[in-house]
Structure formats: C-alpha cells, structure tokens
Amino acid sequence: MLEHRVSDWDDAYANGVNIARGDRWPAAWVGPAETFRNALSAAGRARLDLAYGERSRNRLDLFLPEGVPKGLVVFVHGGFWLQLDKSVWSHLAAGSVARGYAVAMPSYTLCPEVRIADIGKEVAAAVTEAAGLVDGPLMLTGHSAGGHLVSRMVTATAPLAPEVRQRIRNVVSISGLHDLRPLLLTAMNERLRLDEAEALAESPALLRPMANARITCWAGATERAEFLRQNALLANIWTGLGATTAAIVEPNRHHFDILDGLTDANHPLTRTLLSEA
DSSP states (O other), rough: OOOOOSHHHHHHHHGGSTTTTGGTTTHHHHHHHHHHHHHHHHOOEEEEEESSSSSTTOOOEEESSSSSSEEEEEEESSTTTTOOGGGGGGGGHHHHHHTEEEEEEEEOOOTTTTTTTHHHHHHHHHHHHHHTTTOOOOOEEEEEEHHHHHHHHTBBTTOHHHHHHHHHHEEEEEEEEEEOOOGSSSSHHHOOOOOOOHHHHHOOSSBOOTTOEEEEEEEESSSOHHHHHHHHHHHHHHHHHEEEEEEEEETTTTGGGGGGGGGOSSSSHHHTTTTTO
C-alpha cells in the first residue's frame, strides 16, 4: 500500500522553484504579450483598458478577429489572486483570434485589498461587460487562480445574470485551483485572508455546477502533485452532479508552458476551448 501525506503545503503549491529555470516566468510572457497587443492595436483590432467597474484595476482588453466574431472568449489570469495583470497574457489570445473569436482579458483587484469572493464578483462584472460587446457563444478560460475564477462562474451560485449564463458554451480551467481549503495551510494565506467559511463558499469543487455546465480541467503532466489532484478533483465531482466534464493531462508540460497551446489556433487546447476538438 502506497500512502501519501502532504507535509509542506507551501512547497506543494510552489511552481517556479520546482521547475528548471522557472524564474523565467512571468517575465518571459511580457515581450510576446506586448508584441501581440501592439500588432492588433496597429490593425485596429484591439480595444484596450475598457472599464467594467469603478476600481482602478477594473479594466479589460478586447482583441478582435478579422470580420464579425464567431463568439467571445474571456481569459482570466492567475497569480494566486495576489499578483500580475492583463498585460502579461495578451499573446494567449492569438489562437482564438485566429479562429475568428474575440478575446477579452480583464485585470481585477488583488488580495489583500479585497477577498477572493470579491474578486469573483469583479470577474463576473468583467464577463458581463465583455459579453455586452460581442454577440454569440461565450467561452471562459483561466490559469491557476484564473482557473478557479472561471470555474466559479459556472457554479449554481455564480454572480452572473441568467442571460449571461445561458450564453456560456464551455469552460476550460487550466491548472485550476478548485478546492481552496488547502490554501488555509500556506503562508500566502496571510495575504489571501481566507477562512474556512470563505473557502467552502468559493471552492467550485464544493459547489454545484449550474445547469448544463460544461468544463474541461487541463493540466501539465509535470505539474506539482497538488495541481494534478486539483485538476482531477473538479471533473470527478462535477461528473457526479450532472455536468459535462473532462480532465486532460498534457504530456511534457509544466505549470507555465501549459499555456502555450492557447497561442496556436490548431492546438488541442484552443480547439477544446472553442468546442472544435
């Protein structure tokens, strides 16, 4: 019998130090993101810093394809709800834009200025604002903490209006955090300020999916064991609650380069997100 027990929760959720040359990220994304953003701006296909709320970080970028969009993708960034913003990830819109979809990328207020529950409300406001700008089906995706946030959008208690919910065709949570309770045991919780009640109320794996929810949980095979467990967890539980689910583990990918597939119109990650797999 093989037993397993996590003894160091900080290490269990530490990515950069456990990846060879992991200190390259997130800086490695900044240049490609700026290049993509500038190219679409020059082509008249980028609408930047659109307000969706009153706080300073309540802004989103919208990237448009050539012609009328087939629908809308919303990408929500990660950073453990503590760091980064929309400007780091712009190039990840490339695959979806090339396939004819608009892509919205919001920033949101970070902890500890607000709580994770407040961030969820901001993301709902960003999704609502973006959905008002682009017609058609709506696909949500996010990375790490962003995976948590987009999964939260398709729970039965998500702060979205019915008309927005009805447009959601698919969600892909990339290396998502779906059960927040382990984070209570980490040092970062001094800034997250999670308590047991909020962890229970904001963990998608502990909530019911909305009617007709469809979600793919996608992670890299060389991720930390906790991220692989979290990836399998949500798909497993929501399958038993009537959602359409899948759990994918992509070979030879870690917590950072797992996102590369979004830059490629023909990559299975992009095609899955757009329901074209």
